[in-house]
Amino acid sequence: MTSIGVEHVGGFHGLPVHTARPSAGDPPAADAVAWRLQCDYDEDLDFAGLWQQFLDTVDAARVRALVIGPWWRDSYTPFAPVMELIVSHADRFPALRALFLADVVGEECEVSWLRMCDITPVLEALPLLEEFTVRGCGREGLALRPLRHTALKSLRFESGGLPGDVVRAVAASELPALERLDLWFGSSWYGGDATVDDIRPVLSGGGFPRLRHLGLQNSEIQDEIALAVGSAPVVAQLETLALSMGTLSDQGGEALLNGQPLNHLARLDLRHHFLTEAVLDRIRIACAPAVVEGGEAEEDYGDPDDEPERYVAVSE
Structure with missing residues (x-):
C-alpha cells in the first residue's frame, strides 16, 4: 500500500477518531467522536462481542460516525458478518451520518486480502448517511x-x-446530494476491470448535479481517463479533480493540455505520475491559478526498448 491516502483515518466527518476498547475507562460523549471498532490480538472479544459491548456501553442513538478497523483476531475472516451486524442494528443509530468500512493498513492486512461483500444493504439501511467510505x-x-x-x-x-x-x-445510482466521489480503480491483477465506458455517465454531468469533487484515481488506464476528462461536461461543475495514483504519462498529460480549460479548478491532483517535468510544467502553467499537485515522477521500471512498466500506487 502507498502513503497517498492509505492510512488510518485521523479524523472522520469532522470528528476525532476514538478507538473503543473493552478494557478502557469512561468513554467520551457518544456524539463527540468518530467511534473506531477493531479487534485486538490481546483482547478476548471477537467482533460480535465487541459490537455488543459497544451497544451496551455507548448511547448509539447519538453516535454520528463509525469507523470499522480490523474485524478479526487470530485469523482473517470475510467482512459479510460485520455488515450484517451493522444492518441488523441500523435502527439503533438514527444520528449516524458517516461510516468507514475497513480502515485497515498494509501492516495489518494487504488491501487485496480485504474480502468485502455486497455493501448495498448498508446504504439501504441507513438512508440518512452522508459520508461513506469502503476500502478493499x-x-x-x-x-x-x-x-x-x-x-x-x-x-x-x-x-x-x-x-x-x-x-x-x-x-447508475440516483444520488442527488452527492458532492464528492472518489474511485480508486486499481490493478486488473486484483479485479480492477473498470473501463472508461463505465464512468461515462458520471463524466456526462447529468447524474450528480451537486458534484464538486471527482477522483478517478489509482488506474492502469489513467491516460485514457485523462483523454475522456478532457471533453467531459462534468468538469465544468467541479472545484477539485484528482487523477492521481495511477499511470498518467505524457500521453495523458497532452490530452489534458489539449482538452477543455481546467483553470477554474481550485486544485488538480496528479500525484504519483509518470509525466516528464516539461509536460508537468506546461500543465501547471495552463491550469493557473489552479493548484496542480504533482511532485516528482515515479520511476518507470521498463526496459527502454520494451513497453513501459508503470504501476498504480495501491494494488496489493
Whole structure:
C-alpha cells in the first residue's frame, strides 16, 4: 500500500477518531467522536462481542460516525458478518451520518486480502448517511447494486482492484446530494476491470448535479481517463479533480493540455505520475491559478526498448 491516502483515518466527518476498547475507562460523549471498532490480538472479544459491548456501553442513538478497523483476531475472516451486524442494528443509530468500512493498513492486512461483500444493504439501511467510505478489493466479492440515496454527500472506494460492476452501479445510482466521489480503480491483477465506458455517465454531468469533487484515481488506464476528462461536461461543475495514483504519462498529460480549460479548478491532483517535468510544467502553467499537485515522477521500471512498466500506487 502507498502513503497517498492509505492510512488510518485521523479524523472522520469532522470528528476525532476514538478507538473503543473493552478494557478502557469512561468513554467520551457518544456524539463527540468518530467511534473506531477493531479487534485486538490481546483482547478476548471477537467482533460480535465487541459490537455488543459497544451497544451496551455507548448511547448509539447519538453516535454520528463509525469507523470499522480490523474485524478479526487470530485469523482473517470475510467482512459479510460485520455488515450484517451493522444492518441488523441500523435502527439503533438514527444520528449516524458517516461510516468507514475497513480502515485497515498494509501492516495489518494487504488491501487485496480485504474480502468485502455486497455493501448495498448498508446504504439501504441507513438512508440518512452522508459520508461513506469502503476500502478493499473486488476479487473476493465487493459488490454494489444501483440504488437511490437522497442524503449521501460523499462516496469513496479505496481499492487495489475495483470491479467494473461496482463502478457501473455507482454511475447508475440516483444520488442527488452527492458532492464528492472518489474511485480508486486499481490493478486488473486484483479485479480492477473498470473501463472508461463505465464512468461515462458520471463524466456526462447529468447524474450528480451537486458534484464538486471527482477522483478517478489509482488506474492502469489513467491516460485514457485523462483523454475522456478532457471533453467531459462534468468538469465544468467541479472545484477539485484528482487523477492521481495511477499511470498518467505524457500521453495523458497532452490530452489534458489539449482538452477543455481546467483553470477554474481550485486544485488538480496528479500525484504519483509518470509525466516528464516539461509536460508537468506546461500543465501547471495552463491550469493557473489552479493548484496542480504533482511532485516528482515515479520511476518507470521498463526496459527502454520494451513497453513501459508503470504501476498504480495501491494494488496489493
